[in-house]
Amino acid sequence: MADVIVIGAGLAGLNCAALLREHGIDVEVVEASDGVGGRVRTDHVDGFLLDRGFQVLFDGYPEAKRALDLDALDLKAFQPGADIWWDGRMRTIGHPLRDPRSVPQALKAGIGGPGDVKAAATWLRQAKPLATATAPETTADQRLRDLGFSDAVRERLLRPLYRGVFLDPDLNVSSHLIDQVFSQMASGRTVVPARGMGAIAEQLAARLAGGSIHLNERVTKVGEGSVELASGTTLHAEHAVVIAAGTVDACALAGIPAPDARSSTCLWYAAASSPAGKRIVLDGDGTGPVNNVAVMSEVAPSYAPAGQSLIAASCVGLPAGDDAALDAAARTQLTTWFGSRVHTWDLLRIDRIEWAQHAQPPGSLSSGVRWLRDKVVLSGDGTENASIDGALRAGRRAADLVIAATVAAKV
Numbered sequence: 001m002a003d004v005i006v007i008g009a010g011l012a013g014l015n016c017a018a019l020l021r022e023h024g025i026d027v028e029v030v031e032a033s034d035g036v037g038g039r040v041r042t043d044h045v046d047g048f049l050l051d052r053g054f055q056v057l058f059d060g061y062p063e064a065k066r067a068l069d070l071d072a073l074d075l076k077a078f079q080p081g082a083d084i085w086w087d088g089r090m091r092t093i094g095h096p097l098r099d100p101r102s103v104p105q106a107l108k109a110g111i112g113g114p115g116d117v118k119a120a121a122t123w124l125r126q127a128k129p130l131a132t133a134t135a136p137e138t139t140a141d142q143r144l145r146d147l148g149f150s151d152a153v154r155e156r157l158l159r160p161l162y163r164g165v166f167l168d169p170d171l172n173v174s175s176h177l178i179d180q181v182f183s184q185m186a187s188g189r190t191v192v193p194a195r196g197m198g199a200i201a202e203q204l205a206a207r208l209a210g211g212s213i214h215l216n217e218r219v220t221k222v223g224e225g226s227v228e229l230a231s232g233t234t235l236h237a238e239h240a241v242v243i244a245a246g247t248v249d250a251c252a253l254a255g256i257p258a259p260d261a262r263s264s265t266c267l268w269y270a271a272a273s274s275p276a277g278k279r280i281v282l283d284g285d286g287t288g289p290v291n292n293v294a295v296m297s298e299v300a301p302s303y304a305p306a307g308q309s310l311i312a313a314s315c316v317g318l319p320a321g322d323d324a325a326l327d328a329a330a331r332t333q334l335t336t337w338f339g340s341r342v343h344t345w346d347l348l349r350i351d352r353i354e355w356a357q358h359a360q361p362p363g364s365l366s367s368g369v370r371w372l373r374d375k376v377v378l379s380g381d382g383t384e385n386a387s388i389d390g391a392l393r394a395g396r397r398a399a400d401l402v403i404a405a406t407v408a409a410k411v
């Protein structure tokens with residue numbers, strides 16, 4: 001018997017459990033996998049730090065500021081802007097709102113014009129957090145068109161950038177969501193912890209009592225104040241069970257339909273030298289399979305052993321063919337970007353992540369954390385926007401519901 005049982009040791013479940021414990025509530029966390037973090041995990045492979053697919057944190061996320069000790073994570077920042085492979089050459093665009101001096105360079109490179117700077121300034125002025133968004137909701141693709149960006153900036157820069165964020169080639173996501181992400185990217189930095197993205201989950205888990213996280217325990221059924229494990233054990237919760245598992249598992253346990261999946265694939269390469277700097281490199285031609293490349297060791301040297309570089313080549317979706325075919329196709333594409341040295345890179349691993357995110361089309365952002373039935377709360381990032389910010393917020397909102405109910409029960 002515990003006060004609360006949390007299902008899932010992803011970011012939502014960990015944040016929920018940590019907040020409950022800080023309020024003196026006895027909480028136990030059950031997790032089906034062999035570690036904490038859900039999709040936000042980091043593996044040590046031959047001296048390299050490999051996240052589970054290419055991931056970043058925006059330190060402008062309000063929930064990250066609330067839930068995490070960002071200084072303790074030793075965050076390392078990407079350089080603002082992007083390098084764009086477009087029409088046979090690499091072009092660099094800085095952040096026009098942070099570094100106006102980068103505008104002439106972008107214009108010289110043939111990327112946009114003064115109208116695009118004006119469109120970006122208008123966007124920043126109009127962009128609102130999801131909770132306060134009042135503009136009519138449309139798709140992200142239509143939002144970029146309505147703002148008046150030129151075809152070059154929209155198709156060569158913004159589309160590859162945001163399809164990498166939302167894993168949706170058509171940008172059929174809520175315009176309110178792209179507004180929020182743009183505002184957060186503009187107001188903060190794109191970063192990774194020095195010890196890998198998994199350090200975020202480790203920090204949250206460290207706030208829990210020893211022995212309160214139970215790994216390799218899959219929940220098969222949720223009752224009103226109880227959970228049944230695949231091992232045959234039944235656990236009881238006096239106040240609540242919080243379902244904070246991954247979206248598919250959470251929906252199955254809740255008995256509700258799951259949204260569509262958005263997938264991603266990442267090829268991790270080791271190289272003797274770095275092919276790029278601290279900016280993300282985008283596929284402005286849209287030929288694929290690689291949508292963007294990041295040299296993680298340039299951003300955070302701790303991601304690679306001394307004298308080596310770690311390269312993340314990220315694809316949207318699950319490209320057809322086996323790993324060998326995908327590796328060959330990626331090398332062929334990246335050779336045009338970086339030259340023949342690409343063929344000397346060592347492939348460390350390929351991550352194919354079917355459920356990297358849930359689909360977020362217009363009209364899909366209103367479900368929210370909620371009481372599913374007596375003593376059962378539905379949480380997880382499937383109830384919020386698909387991001388680290390959404391997962392942390394889902395955990396906090398679930399904790400708020402349980403704390404309020406616990407206080408009411410004592411009155």
